Amino acid sequence: MTTISSAPMPQRRLSPWRVMLGGLIVLSLAVASVAGFGQWQAARADTSHQPWFAAYVDVTAQPTFAFEQLGTTPHRDAVLSFIVSSPTSACTPSWGASYTLQQADASLDLDRRIARLQQQGGSVAISFGGKANQELALNCTDPTQLESAYAQVVDRYNINTIDLDLEESGLDPAAGVRRATAIAKLQTTRRAQGKNLAVWVTLPVSPTGLTDQDTEAISQLLAAKVDLAGVNAMTMDYGQSLAPGQSMVAASESALIQTERQLGILYLRAGIHLNGATLWSKIGATPMIGQNDIQNEVLSLADAKSLNEFAISRGVGRMSMWSANRDMTCGGNYVDTKVVSDSCSGIAQNGQSFASVLGAGFDGDLSLSAGLVTTTQASAKSAETPDNPATSPYQIWSASGAYLEGTKVVWHHNVYQAKWWTQGDIPDNPVLQEWQTPWQLIGPVLPGETPIPQPTLPAGTYPVWSGTATYNQSQRVLFNGVPYEAKWWNTGDSPAASSSNPDGSPWTALTQAQINTIQAGNNTSGN
Numbered sequence: 001m002t003t004i005s006s007a008p009m010p011q012r013r014l015s016p017w018r019v020m021l022g023g024l025i026v027l028s029l030a031v032a033s034v035a036g037f038g039q040w041q042a043a044r045a046d047t048s049h050q051p052w053f054a055a056y057v058d059v060t061a062q063p064t065f066a067f068e069q070l071g072t073t074p075h076r077d078a079v080l081s082f083i084v085s086s087p088t089s090a091c092t093p094s095w096g097a098s099y100t101l102q103q104a105d106a107s108l109d110l111d112r113r114i115a116r117l118q119q120q121g122g123s124v125a126i127s128f129g130g131k132a133n134q135e136l137a138l139n140c141t142d143p144t145q146l147e148s149a150y151a152q153v154v155d156r157y158n159i160n161t162i163d164l165d166l167e168e169s170g171l172d173p174a175a176g177v178r179r180a181t182a183i184a185k186l187q188t189t190r191r192a193q194g195k196n197l198a199v200w201v202t203l204p205v206s207p208t209g210l211t212d213q214d215t216e217a218i219s220q221l222l223a224a225k226v227d228l229a230g231v232n233a234m235t236m237d238y239g240q241s242l243a244p245g246q247s248m249v250a251a252s253e254s255a256l257i258q259t260e261r262q263l264g265i266l267y268l269r270a271g272i273h274l275n276g277a278t279l280w281s282k283i284g285a286t287p288m289i290g291q292n293d294i295q296n297e298v299l300s301l302a303d304a305k306s307l308n309e310f311a312i313s314r315g316v317g318r319m320s321m322w323s324a325n326r327d328m329t330c331g332g333n334y335v336d337t338k339v340v341s342d343s344c345s346g347i348a349q350n351g352q353s354f355a356s357v358l359g360a361g362f363d364g365d366l367s368l369s370a371g372l373v374t375t376t377q378a379s380a381k382s383a384e385t386p387d388n389p390a391t392s393p394y395q396i397w398s399a400s401g402a403y404l405e406g407t408k409v410v411w412h413h414n415v416y417q418a419k420w421w422t423q424g425d426i427p428d429n430p431v432l433q434e435w436q437t438p439w440q441l442i443g444p445v446l447p448g449e450t451p452i453p454q455p456t457l458p459a460g461t462y463p464v465w466s467g468t469a470t471y472n473q474s475q476r477v478l479f480n481g482v483p484y485e486a487k488w489w490n491t492g493d494s495p496a497a498s499s500s501n502p503d504g505s506p507w508t509a510l511t512q513a514q515i516n517t518i519q520a521g522n523n524t525s526g527n
Helices: 016-035 037-043 067-072 101-108 110-119 143-156 173-192 212-223 248-269 276-281 301-314 354-358 512-526
Strands: 055-058 077-086 089-095 123-129 161-165 198-204 228-234 283-285 408-411 414-418 439-444 476-479 482-486 507-509
Touching: 067 077, 067 110, 077 161, 089 101, 089 143, 101 110, 101 143, 110 123, 123 143, 123 198, 143 161, 143 173, 161 173, 173 212, 198 212, 212 228, 212 248, 228 248, 248 276, 248 283, 248 301, 276 283, 283 301, 301 354
Parallel strands: 055 077, 077 123, 123 161, 161 198, 198 228, 228 283
Antiparallel strands: 077 089, 408 414, 414 439, 476 482, 482 507
16 A cells, blocks of 8 residues: 655745646547547547437427537437538538538537537437438549548547438439549548448338339448448338338338348358357438328327337347437327327327337447447357257248248248248249348247147048058048148149148148038037
């Protein structure tokens, strides 16, 4: 231990010049600590795998939303939107085609407000694109100028996370190539400088997942070697893709499940294997709170709670919402709440906020997650271990088997169900679109499962099948105690083949329900 002496220290007089100099140093340090806080925060090397919540803020919407006050809430991060091309210069970034970066500072005091949020420990991401206006890559065709345009925004606002909101014209393939090349160069340059740049891509989805245009946009980014932080699914505005009676929550859950599956395939095609937990950490969800753009689509606070619980259970890495501007009940002078407002949700929130409901459990930090780097992972062992008939509830899929609609099989420790007649189609064939496979994944084989027993009948109930006998349609036999019924005239066709080739076999095994019906009919006749 160190002992501190209590003896008086020699006193030394300070000249007025020394006093003045010391005061200036203290003052300059204080100013630097405020002005440079955002820089320190954006450049720090620490990383976090914790999922985070950040609401979108429409920067140019009126009335102006005080996003800097988010620093007083538990969720201090925000995604500011949208940077697009200036109407007069395609390679000049602007806020909503209304303000250049300098004009936004002068008219909206934007730079200071971002600094204020950062000063309070919050972080911002900047979103490029959106549904309206022109994303930078669409008309800025000069590669150097395009990269510079993205860099201007990143450097001016001292951020380490960007969001590419690609919709409609933003999904143009030629623009996608330019965008991917520019973002890859910018990310590489920043990492070489010891700085982080997380890149999220935000895309419209349906309950069946990403569209072909969506997956192409992701493929372009991966092909250019952009290290994607993740894919953020816009779980909103489903329109005609919403099935009759399907709730917003059910549609959103389906969309997220399919997006995670598709993202895994896209990474595999790019030569990177990621396990399920990692893939889910690269999925984001962004619902539109309250009244959606489509009149009959409304996300209630109860829906938001259910979506949050689903996202937490799957390990979703990001939760956002459109938008913080709208997270309040409309005032009494807003008569038709079915018409979407930029400044209120269209439903009665009774003092609750969507941010608190959707953000529950998302306690990570947007800025800290920017340091994560994607690396390929070892393949799952379950895919290498053969399926065991003794521990599988259904037959093991066979390449030579033919399967009717509704038939369930086991493959690579998962249960699949045929959506239509199929033969030779691998259940886990990595197709991007759900309609490209005849199989629907039901879920994993559960621990302790065994084959579902085939009902048997006592000897003598029906004749024992004989390979030399001729059978007509509807005749019944016993094969190893299992009752079968002939679908058409046959001879020499063993009932054993019906499980692997149910469509081609002349035999179908009787179910327990059919047996019960037959027995009930026999009892009635006997009485």
